[in-house]
Amino acid sequence: MNHLVDVVVIGAGQAGLSAAYHLRRAGLEPDRDFVVLDHAPRPGGAWQFRWPSLTYGKVHGMHALPGMELTGADDGRPSSEVIGEYFARYEERFGLRVHRPAGVTAVREGGDGRLLVESSEGTYVTRALINATGTWDRPFWPRYPGQETFRGRQLHTANYPGPAGLAGQRVIVVGGGASGTQHLMEIAEVAAGTTWVTRREPVWREGPFGEAQGRAAVALVEDRVRRGLAPRSVVSVTGLPLNDATRRARERGILDRLPMFDRITPTGVAWKDGRTVEADVILWATGFRAAIDHLAPLRLREPGGGIRLDGTRAVRDERVHLVGYGPSASTIGANRAGRAAVRDIRRLLAREEREPAEPVAV
Incomplete structure (x- = not known):
């Protein structure tokens, strides 16, 4: 059975939850107008899989999700527990109703102006997609002789x-x-x-890492994404x-x-x-690559190996937004990208309402 919604969000890490929060603020209702699909077994995004010795006190630059601060955290507790519990409280407070575990296998063209999101709980027919799948599922293993x-x-x-x-x-x-x-x-x-x-x-970098340095680092990654190259992480250039x-x-x-x-x-x-x-x-400790194989049927990749973006929007398909990708692959960047994606999607939905597509059989 197909489920008809306006927006599908894939992934419930920082970027996905930020996008879901802004969708709610825009007046869209979970499970009626949009759905959040997350393949992980519990809240916490990639943080839930971090090694136990990575305590919260060792985490660099963790920014709160929009609308709710993370307070009173014990620096000595594993970050997987602290941030996992924070994400769970966030989902409950804003009623985001994340579907999990719900793995997405492919996103295809629906042939009627809609996208088909094939998941373990059925196919969603959607007008827009926010992809927030991050990188944790694609660890990069170099190959060497022997x-x-x-x-x-x-x-x-x-x-x-x-x-x-x-x-x-x-x-x-x-x-x-x-x-x-x-x-x-x-x-x-x-x-x-x-x-x-x-x-x-x-x-090695001495002294505090200020806003100017952060903007410069993000700009380097953003330039690669604009040119359709595979993105490097923001951390890799700092x-x-x-x-x-x-x-x-x-x-x-x-x-x-x-x-x-x-x-x-x-x-x-x-x-x-x-x-x-x-x-x-x-x-x-060789990093990760963007987990976007499920988007392959849409043919969004450029010859350089990446998906070219205008802001968060895929240049090859205005219905598709990538958050937590390239320049927004940081906690503060993910928050901003979620807001930007929802702003553009609202414009797209409003335009479609003025020029309705043919009815979709569900």
Whole structure:
């Protein structure tokens, strides 16, 4: 059976909940005018899957959802619990009625000006789509010669168990972002040894990260999206913070970086110059890619591999908006993108009401 709505929101992380909040403020009713579909088992977006040692106090730049502050949080509790509970309260307070677990498999052209959203609970026929699926479901695993021969464990940030699961082992952490340095600093306290490997020399940033620097970083990502290139994360262009913790780690040699190895061996990694490092675990802190495969039937991708946007709207299809994608892939950016997407969709719906489409059989 098909369900007819005005707007489908895919994903109930920061961006999806922000969009749902603004849809409600615009007078649209959940389950009548719009629906929020989330494949996760419970509230919390990607936060619910974060490793247990990532406490709320270690989270950088968590901005509250629109209309409701996050107050009284215990910095020592896992961020997955704190933010998961906050998202659950938010959904209840604003009556967002998120459908979960409801996985979306494909979005197709309906042939009548509508889109068909195929999900585990049926097909939704919709006038507009807000895609807020983030990146957590698409961890990026680089490929290197000999990778299949490694006798130890290979992990990714997406399934990182926390430092306790790596106690007494020799660990190679690959990746120059914030997650890589966080992993290294806590693993070094319990491991038999750690090695840090990155493709590029890390860039350390001293002092506060102000609004001007933030705008500049977002502009770099936004430029890629405007050109239809695959987006880089905002974090990837901001550099690594040089604070008391990272200074101590550098003094202890924990953050001494090696260039990228050339191949993986059964017992570790090797470089062309003959250097080798033995390891029990290779932890890939190599980031994520946008989880947008379900949009493939709409052919929105540009030759550069990304979806070109005008604001949040897909240039190839004005009915489709992407939030939490590219320049809005941060908590504050997701809030703003949710508001912007709803503003444009209201214009689209108003225009359609003046020029109604043919009736859709449901």
